[in-house]
Amino acid sequence: MESLSDIIWDVIICGTGLQQSLLALALSRSDKKILHIDPNGYYGSTEAAFFSLQEVKDWAAGVAAATDSSKIFSAATAAFTTKEGEAGLSNPRGYALTLSPQLIHANSTLLSQLVSSRAFRQLEFLAVGSFFVFNPAASTSSITRIPSTREDVFSTTALSARAKRQLMKFLKLVLSHQDESSLPQWQEYGAKPLADFLTQKLSLDRDLITYVIALTLSLDGRISTKDGLQAIHRHLTSMGKLGPGFAAVYPKWGGGSEIAQVGCRASAVGGGTYMLGTGYKKVTKSEVVEGEVADSDRLLEIELTDDTVVKTKMFVRGPETVFPNGTGSDKDTVKMSRLVAVVDAPLTHLFEITMEGAPTPAVAVIALPPGSMKADNSKVESESTYPIYVIVHSSDTGECPTGQSILYLNTVHTLESKSLLEETITSLLVALTPEDGAGAAPRCLYQLYYEQTACTKPEVAEDEHGLVFASTPNSLTFDDEILDSVQQVWQKVMGEAVEAKDVQYMVFTDREGVGEDDDYE
CATH class of the missing domain: 1.10.405.10 (Guanine Nucleotide Dissociation Inhibitor, domain 1)
Structure with a gap:
């Protein structure tokens, strides 16, 4: 059996974020020799989902300990929020908190590519239901459903x-x-x-x-x-493209992380080699005898973190910092404050079916306009300058036990944004308390807070070591622009083969053993 060092890899991909994983999916039928590594012990990178509260705690501690100000994530904290500590929480492994709770519109190119590449067979999508607006009031706050169709x-x-x-x-x-x-x-x-x-x-x-x-x-x-x-x-x-009553979907079991894992799985089935917990230390060009080969055709030698040295024709990596190519400025980025909260109530009235024949939604969105929230920070009252969006997930997403919900809060970062998000949790749970007194006010059991900085344009950078994906935008809906970056890198990896008549980007037939009865409707 050949060792990793004996193989001349067509491409080595570092990182299993969504862009790198979609690239792996696109290359999964190419017969290329692919080595896919990730310094993390989990899939997803910036789109990761953590499948236990211990994993959440470990990730937050790692982010908090980092000293590089150019890192994508910062200021992470995770903590129980009730006096009883873990009381009310289920088994710590009964949770899957995601870093990418993005909504995917039904007419997104991403869904079309997941269908044409046959990757959709390994994914389960859930309906995103109603959008609400929070109405602050001196006495009793409330939420109002936004009418967004003719009906x-x-x-x-x-x-x-x-x-x-x-x-x-x-x-x-x-x-x-x-x-x-x-x-x-x-x-x-x-x-x-x-x-x-x-x-x-x-x-x-x-x-x-x-x-x-x-x-x-x-x-x-x-x-x-x-x-x-x-x-x-x-x-x-x-609206109605995939079924009545909803305009967007969400991948069950962890959002973008689930799509990333499906892409990597397809590449592994196609012969790709995977190594989690392995990054790289340095990249150099291989030595060459003068006149034997053009400098541009020299192989790259990559020393992995386990000291293995591998050779490749091309190296593609995901973003490790906000500006992976070392250029850019703050005006090209958006920094978000995010808070993930586990709530001890199902909040079923947010997931009601609004149209006959529609599926039960698993996701709802609550918008808090600028000025909706006020919080005391260092004895100074601050008001929310930017909108705050709360993406609410029911237990149907597989991210929490039955009878609980997950709230994903998002706002543009300011000095007061952490306090404002915490106050939002308090005010929103009061507004979501059943009016008929049939139940107690929902409680927040656990919180994860972090800040995330990302480029506004998902462009591909190129340096002496290879190609680098930009950090994915902080938008709350999936940005189809990142698909252009993935296809651009795919073309470079494929080279002249993209001109072949039988080569189509992200268009594959079913693998042997998959029946037509499972076709997408």
Whole structure:
């Protein structure tokens, strides 16, 4: 049996983040010699899911101990939040907290590629249900469901007849906003904030504007009119594409981590070699006798962390720092504060079916507009400058035991954002307490807080050692732009083979033994 050092690898991939794993999936039928390594002992990198609270604790401790300010993750803490400590929690291995609770719109190119590559057979997707807006009040806060379809608008009792007409007019514009006849209605506001267009051009009231901005899932709430219309268009055109009553889906058992593992599994079935817990120490070009081979064709020699030296034609790695190629500035990044909370209630009223024939949702979204939250920090009261988004997961996601829920809170980082997210948990759980007094107020049992910095554009960098994926954007919905980066790297690895008639990117037939009865509907 050949040792790793005896093989000339076509490509060595470092990191099992979503981009590297999708690359592995794309190469899984290429007959390339692939070595896939990861310094972590788990799959997923920045999209990882941790399958016990001990794993969460260990990860947070590792992040907190890091001293490099250019790292993607920082300021991580994990702790029990009740006086009884672990009381109320299930077996610590009954949880799967993910770093990537991103929603995937039904018309996302990612889903199309998972279908055409046959990887969808190993994934289970759950429906993302209603979007809500948090309404702060001096006495009792509450949440209101956002109507986002024609049927919703007609049936809701939260809007006046005039507001319904205005909202219907806006939704009609969104669906046709790229038509030549519709462009004059909004183009002059294209680069201006969507809120300005809604106020000045359409005369929407404050509540309607809040609903519309919430549907965009804009991180800072200041999305442009052009981008805002496109975001809502994606939401509306995704509605019903995979079934009635929902516009987005979520992968069961850990979000992006689950997709990453499926990609790696496909590569392993295709002959790829996997080594978790193994990174690299240095990369050099192999020595060559002058005149034998062009400098550009020299192999790379990579010394792994276990001291093995391997040779490869190409080296592709994921981001270890915010700017993997050493260039960039803060204006090219977004830093998020994130808080993951385990709650001791099922919150079933957030996951109600809103349309006949629709599946029971496993995910709901609650938006808190800027100014919704106030928190005391060092005896100074601070107000939320940016929206806070709470992605709520039921136990159907497989991420917590039955009877509990997971809340994923997200906001643009500020000095006060940690305090604001903690106050959000307190205020939101009060608002989610059953009005009929049938149950006690939900309690937060466990929290994971961390900060994450990422590039705004998922571009591929190239240096003397190979190709480097940028950190994936911090958006709350999957960004199809990262797929362009993956295909770009795939083309470089494949070389002239991409011109072959029988080579299609991410288009595979079923492997032997898979029946047609399992075909995707």
